[in-house]
Amino acid sequence: MLRNIAFNSLARSTNLVRSNASTRPFFAFKYPAFKANQSSVANDSSAEEIRSLIAQNSVFVASKSFCPFCHRAKQLLKDLNVEHKVVELDEVSNGNQLQQALKELSGQSTVPNIYIKGTHIGGNSDLQKLNSSGMLIKMLGKSKL
DSSP: OHHHHHHHHHHHHTTOSOTTGGGSOGGGGTOTTOOTTOOOOOOHHHHHHHHHHHHHOSEEEEEOTTOHHHHHHHHHHHHTTOOOEEEETTTSTTHHHHHHHHHHHHSOOSSOEEEETTEEEESHHHHHHHHHHTHHHHHHTOSOO
16 A cells, blocks of 8 residues: 555656546546546435435335346345335436435445435345344334234
8 A cells, every 4th residue: 555655646746647537436547428526416306306205215225227236125125025115216317316316315326225214224235134133124113024
């Protein structure tokens, strides 16, 4: 790590690295359509829509239809007969804005992004751990599933 710090300092001092390169993810150079310096993409209506979905549903899942982790999370909820609201972000016109709003709200940019009774749970692995430990039943307020 010290070697990287020394290299970065040397590279900046000799103008080998552009000043905004440190804010750009490593993959931004490979994919030029990525905009590293985007301001907040989520607008007020997207943020309000997300807050409303979280508040109105005891279990809310932001998902993408092609995501295997999303499929596992949704299947677990289905197997447990848990009523839940799913929004497939890749199938709605404002999906990118909704995902950005979720990131600003929870700090999580990946899917599935799961909320139970207004509390951010995390993703599929977090949901699976809650189920394995028996905490999911308690969070849902059910005595048995």
